[in-house]
Every structure is written in C-alpha cells, then in structure tokens.
Amino acid sequence: MxxxxxxxxxxxxxxxxxxxxxxxxxxxxxxxxxxxxxxxxxxxxxxxxxxxxxxxxxxxxxxxxxxxxxxxxxxxxxxxxxxxDKTQFKERYRRYMTLEAEAVSLWHFAVSVLPGLLQTRGYAAELLAAGGFTGDGLTQQVEARLGRQELLEGEGAPPFRTILSEAALRTALRDSQAWREQLEYVAEVAEWSNVTVHVLPFSAGLHGLNSTDLWFLRLPDARTVAYTENAYGGELIEEHGPVEQLQRVYDAVRDLALSPAESRKFVLRMLEEVPCDPST
CATH class of the missing domain: 1.10.260 (434 Repressor (Amino-terminal Domain))
Incomplete structure (x- = not known):
C-alpha cells in the first residue's frame, strides 16, 4: 500500500x-x-x-x-x-512560541501575573497548579516554562522590556519564602543589560491595557506581531493596523510607568515587606 x-x-x-x-x-x-x-x-x-x-x-x-x-x-x-476540542488555542500559541524564538526584541505588559520569562520555579509551580496541572503534567509544564528563559541568556540574547502592573507584584505566593525568591529574581534580572523592567503603580490610574496581557515580537524581517492572552487562551495578531494601534496604547502605558531605576527600587521595597524565613 x-x-x-x-x-x-x-x-x-x-x-x-x-x-x-x-x-x-x-x-x-x-x-x-x-x-x-x-x-x-x-x-x-x-x-x-x-x-x-x-x-x-x-x-x-x-x-x-x-x-x-x-x-x-x-x-x-x-x-x-x-x-x-479543549485545546483550541494551542495552534496559535505554538505559532507564537515559534516566533518568540526568532524575535530580535520583545516587549511585554503584565496585568496580574508575572511573565513566564521572569518566573522562578516556585512561582511557576504554584501558578500552573492553580490552573489545574498536577503530578507529572505539572512537572513537565514547569520545566517547559523555565526552559523558555534561556531566550534571555547568553551572547546575542534579544532585548526584553516588560511593564509589570503593581497588581502583578502584589499578588503574592502562599509560600512567603518562594515569593521572596521571586521578587529577588525580578530585582536581579532588572539589572541585566538586555532586560528593562518598568513598574506601573496603582496611582497611574485607568489605562488602555487594564484587562490585557500583551506581547510584541520584533522579527528578523522587521515585522512586529502582537499576542494578547488571558487565562483561557490567546490571540496572535499579525495585521499591521491592529498591531500599530496596540503599540500606541503600549507606549501610552509606558509613559505612565516608573523608570527602570525607580522600578527596581519599588521591587526592593516590596522585598522588605515579605517576612523572612526564620530557619535561614
């Protein structure tokens, strides 16, 4: 046959x-x-x-x-x-992941959850468990998420800019030590030469991305694509007009955010509020 x-x-x-x-x-x-x-x-x-x-x-x-x-x-x-079918968004997400690996620069905005590229093992595990993953499935998802972080490491790593809403930094883990490690990691990564971290404080008020986690990927062919997501799926946007409109909104939000230096100080002040593990 x-x-x-x-x-x-x-x-x-x-x-x-x-x-x-x-x-x-x-x-x-x-x-x-x-x-x-x-x-x-x-x-x-x-x-x-x-x-x-x-x-x-x-x-x-x-x-x-x-x-x-x-x-x-x-x-x-x-x-x-x-x-x-329960995986209706997987195909678009797979395409996004392919483009992410090719990107020459990345921009991001977080509504309430820290981006996967900045998550520690403890944060990723608690977040994915809350989403329903258990056992081996949870372990595999955590390892896959941490594996993505290699994108920001080593020679030739692309520049990455993220705007973290204060809500994302105030939503703590149940394990205070794991939360401390997460905040320490954000403060550490904020000093990397290819990473820029902004904090958008509550005092900034309402803005155009109040309910949207957003990524922009600048590709080798000079195109920029956008990816919006929530807890249940995402949408890859490649048309120039909608991407440009989202970029204007993103720029307006960045204007409301703290500078990188002030943002790192903000994270360090939050660390002072987290109780230390008495056993350490």
Missing part, C-alpha cells in the same frame, strides 16, 4: 479547520457574508465570527450551512470535533 499523503496548508486543529472550511466554501460560492446571512436567515455577523474561529455557532446553523453548500454533513462532523 502506498504511503498516505499528507494534505499540507490546512490546519490540523479542529476549531481552526472548521473555520477554514467555512471561509473556503463561502469564497468558492462567491457570496458575501451579508448575502449568506440573507439567504439562510441569520445575522451575517454570526457567520463572520464563525469564519474567524471566534464562535462555533449552534448545530442548527451548521446544518443549514451543510445543506446550503451541499457538503453532506461534513460541516456538522467538523463542528462536533471542534466543539469537543
């Missing part, structure tokens, strides 16, 4: 594959989103969100699309696979 040929250029992630099929079928039909909505009797914006992977829609919508395109239940099968 000849070897099975791999179909290239198509996503293997169920949710993304479902969205791709919807886009290709509509493009092949020559209909606009508005025309599709008029023909099937649903708001056209729903189909737009389905084609972007932002929502899956309900089974009755998918059945109507199957009938409209004459796909004999194929879309409903893909919809069921996508609905049952």
């Amino acid at each position: 000849p070897p099975r040929r791999v179909v290239t250029g198509r996503s293997q992630e169920p949710r993304q594959r479902f969205a791709e099929e919807l886009r290709q079928l509509r493009a092949g039909s020559g209909a606009s989103l508005r025309q599709l909505g008029d023909r099937l009797g649903w708001d056209w914006s729903l189909f737009g969100k389905m084609e972007k992977g932002e929502t899956l829609g309900g089974p009755e919508v998918v059945q109507a699309l199957d009938q409209h395109y004459g796909t004999s239940g194929m879309l409903l099968v893909l919809w069921e696979l996508a609905r049952g």
Whole structure:
C-alpha cells in the first residue's frame, strides 16, 4: 500500500479547520457574508465570527450551512470535533512560541501575573497548579516554562522590556519564602543589560491595557506581531493596523510607568515587606 499523503496548508486543529472550511466554501460560492446571512436567515455577523474561529455557532446553523453548500454533513462532523476540542488555542500559541524564538526584541505588559520569562520555579509551580496541572503534567509544564528563559541568556540574547502592573507584584505566593525568591529574581534580572523592567503603580490610574496581557515580537524581517492572552487562551495578531494601534496604547502605558531605576527600587521595597524565613 502506498504511503498516505499528507494534505499540507490546512490546519490540523479542529476549531481552526472548521473555520477554514467555512471561509473556503463561502469564497468558492462567491457570496458575501451579508448575502449568506440573507439567504439562510441569520445575522451575517454570526457567520463572520464563525469564519474567524471566534464562535462555533449552534448545530442548527451548521446544518443549514451543510445543506446550503451541499457538503453532506461534513460541516456538522467538523463542528462536533471542534466543539469537543479543549485545546483550541494551542495552534496559535505554538505559532507564537515559534516566533518568540526568532524575535530580535520583545516587549511585554503584565496585568496580574508575572511573565513566564521572569518566573522562578516556585512561582511557576504554584501558578500552573492553580490552573489545574498536577503530578507529572505539572512537572513537565514547569520545566517547559523555565526552559523558555534561556531566550534571555547568553551572547546575542534579544532585548526584553516588560511593564509589570503593581497588581502583578502584589499578588503574592502562599509560600512567603518562594515569593521572596521571586521578587529577588525580578530585582536581579532588572539589572541585566538586555532586560528593562518598568513598574506601573496603582496611582497611574485607568489605562488602555487594564484587562490585557500583551506581547510584541520584533522579527528578523522587521515585522512586529502582537499576542494578547488571558487565562483561557490567546490571540496572535499579525495585521499591521491592529498591531500599530496596540503599540500606541503600549507606549501610552509606558509613559505612565516608573523608570527602570525607580522600578527596581519599588521591587526592593516590596522585598522588605515579605517576612523572612526564620530557619535561614
């Protein structure tokens, strides 16, 4: 039997594959989103969100699309696979990780959690455990996260700038010694020549990134991409317009933050508030 040929250029992630099929079928039909909505009797914006992977829609919508395109239940099968998939964001995250490894410089903003590139083992373990990881799975995730930190080390390491909201620095670990080690590490890394740390104090007030963890990656081809994330997933943004808009917001937030020198003093003052382990 000849070897099975791999179909290239198509996503293997169920949710993304479902969205791709919807886009290709509509493009092949020559209909606009508005025309599709008029023909099937649903708001056209729903189909737009389905084609972007932002929502899956309900089974009755998918059945109507199957009938409209004459796909004999194929879309409903893909919809069921996508609905049952619990890793819908993994593909975009894998692509982000690939780009991160290639980046010539990185910028970041933290809402409430310190970035993985600055986390100690104790911090990463408690954070990932809170997210549901246990046993060997937890160990593997911690090691993977710590392994990423090699990106900032050694000759040729890219410059990294992070703005840490005060909330990220006030959300302490249960283990006071582990929390002390984490703050000490932030203060240490802030002195590295390729790392710049800003603290955004509560006194800065409301700003454009109040609910968004944000990364910018400057790539070797001079492009900049952005990645926004929350506890349940993330979005990789590569279009120039949205990335530029986010950069303007980021710059405005940086203007509100403390200088690198004042930021390191801020972290050191926080260290004074953490009780010492009496056994050390």
